[in-house]
Amino acid sequence: MTAETRPVDHVIAAIRAFLGDRITTNIAMREQHSRGEDTTTPVLPDAVAFAETTEEVSQILALCHRHGVPVVAFGAGTSLEGHVTPVRAGISLDLSRMTAILDVSPDDMDCLVEPGVTRHQLNDHLRDQGLFFPVDPGSHCTIGGMCATRASGTNAVRYGTIRENVMGLEVVLADGRVINTGSRTRKAANGYDLTRLMIGSEGTLGIITKIRLRLHGIPEATSAAVVQFPEMRGCVESVIQVMQLGVPVARIELLDEVQMACCIAHSKLDNLEALPTLFLEFHGSEAGVAEQAETVKAVVTEMGGLGFAWAADSETRNKLWTARHNAYWAAIASQPGSRGVTTDVCVPISRLADALLGAKEDIEASGLSAPMVGHVGDGNFHTVILVGQDDPAALERAWELDRKIVARALALGGTCSGEHGVGLGKREFLEQEHGMEALAVMQSIKAALDPKGILNPGKMFRN
Incomplete structure (x- = not known):
């Protein structure tokens, strides 16, 4: 032919x-x-x-x-x-031109959007109605993409991931049929949960064309804080203690000393030092926020935290979270001409210290630079392993480091991906994490919904 x-x-x-x-x-x-x-x-x-x-x-x-x-x-x-x-x-x-916000119901606290809408666009639209969409991966991603990859982000510790904030979907199947999943009710007990099946399916089972989202009220009070530690263990143990106490923090993010050095240089955080650091945010009533903050302050002080710097005004908070969201680019900028291999493991909160400190040891043994940052309130952390653009040997060392970090996370009862998804990069770990039988069930679902294998072929599975 x-x-x-x-x-x-x-x-x-x-x-x-x-x-x-x-x-x-x-x-x-x-x-x-x-x-x-x-x-x-x-x-x-x-x-x-x-x-x-x-x-x-x-x-x-x-x-x-x-x-x-x-x-x-x-x-x-x-x-x-x-x-x-x-x-x-x-x-x-x-799908980036499908950007309509089709419906917002303040009374029901939900909305219907097309997949090309970004979280920034949606929250700008919602602000005057006292509502917001909390899932915040940090990048300027589309909500359709967030659904496809089961996105998470900095607010997940309090508000959940995209999975918990999607009520229903319109999906086009491989052969062109259009189906609707879920409903506008807060609960339902009938049929298979096709909404959750599509969330995280990475465009391999269908293409999402409309999304019904759960919304939340903008909190009465918001306050942020930064605390630094002389060493990593105290930083990690503080996170574990705070979560085990049940403090409803909105965000609790960890940056190691390497990542902090990158952020200080890239985002001009001149009032901070290159030390293991926690960025925190509290949402609620004035009294509730004050109570949460005092509880966390007592914990981090006991764990050796070096002060508790407040960022109560919106300008300071925005600068802080912009720096956190730009952490990836700050890491890349720290070594001009480099690219980053990102890890994305997640472990039970009680095993966080073992996973994080073990990863630090693996990084040091590798000889590579790998700034570390994490949504540690839910046990998820990343390293950005830096390698030269044209250095295949370094790239292979980076993938070997990634495999070590993933292997440790799996051994601790964790997962190979807390939020980035599988795509091409994590396919090799699925069998190890889920087992042959579970993988075969996933492949049978794929075959049933996409018998000709036209939807995003080569992803999720290695064949």
Whole structure:
């Protein structure tokens, strides 16, 4: 078969009939859609299609299903595990133009949005209604992408992950059929939970086109604090103690001394030192926030914390959390010309010290620089292992370090990924974590919903 008669060419021509110039084979646009923010090898899709409605997504999938052409959903391209890399080419289906906030119900504290809406856009829209959407991975990601990767972030310790904040979905299946999952009620006890099946499925079971989200009231009072420690163990033990006491902190983030040095340089945190550090935030009533803060202050003081610096005004808080959200870029900037391999393990809170301190030992033994940061209130932490852009030997050492950190987390009853998902980067750990039988069940679900294997092929599973 010649290049001119490939099935994908027929599909591109058919899509162009109803999308017009919203499908392109432009090389620059294809390069933009060849990867996310990860270290996987880029792969050019055959074309990029910009859908604007559910009907268009349905038509595109029906065509691709008929001709066996791969489809990879694309949002903001911020994924860290190769989720959006079109490893078998085909169509990159960009949903970033589906940005409507379709409905907000203040009385029911929910809303309906399209997948291209970002959390920043949604919260700007909600602010005047006294509501907010709490899931905050830190990047300018789309809510559709957050659902696909089961995103988490800094607020998860109090408000839960995206899984707990999605009430229902509209999903287009591989053959173009459209289904609706979940409901607007706060609970239901009927049928299989298809909403949770789709959350975290990484575009391998269907493509999400609408999302019903649970919203929360903006707290009466918000206060943040920073506390630094002379050594890592006291920092980690403070987190464990705070969580075991049941203090309802909104955010509790740990940055090791290496990451703090990066953030101080990148975000101009000149009032802080390069020491293990906790960033904390408290939400609630004025009295409740004060009580939470005093309890945490007593714990960290007992564990050797060096003071408790308040950030009560919004400007100081915003600077603090902007620095935290920019931690990845601060790490990359610390070694110009480098790229980062990110780890993403999560362990039971009681095993956090073993996992974190063990990871520090692994990093030191590797000889690599790997700043560490974590949403430690729920046992999740990351390292950004820095390697040169053109240093394959260092990249292999980085992956070996990643495997050691994951192996320790699994041995401690944890998981290989707390929030980044599987994609390409974590496929090798699924069998070890879940076992052959569970993996076979996952593959049978994939085969039932996507029998031709066109949806994000090559992801989640190694075959």
